[in-house]
Amino acid sequence: MNKRPTKAETRQQLESKIEEFIQQGGEIKSVESGASGLEDGNYNRNSFVFGYPKEERTPTTKEMAAIDARRRAKTVSKPSHSFSRKPKKKIIYDDFGEPVREVWVEE
Known part of the structure; x- marks a missing residue:
């Protein structure tokens, strides 16, 4: 495994090169x-993205819908139990x- 130079070693190398x-x-x-960092008094915005112009994004709505459909198909719905649930007040x-009043509701 190679040992990384320390900050002091890097500083020494820079000083010697200077x-x-x-x-x-x-x-x-x-x-x-x-x-x-200025060009004609303004920042060069392309230099912040490594000199490449801004690229158009690819719409992925169809692909995302297909992924969601596959995910929904994988989920198994819970089986209904044969016993009835107790009503709640x-x-x-x-x-x-x-x-005003109390009502018993089956959920």
């Missing part, structure tokens, strides 16, 4: 913050929240 560049007669220019309220 020193070598300067010794060979290279010159470092100062640039304003954010100026290098439901309270009917009036407009003011007062109980």
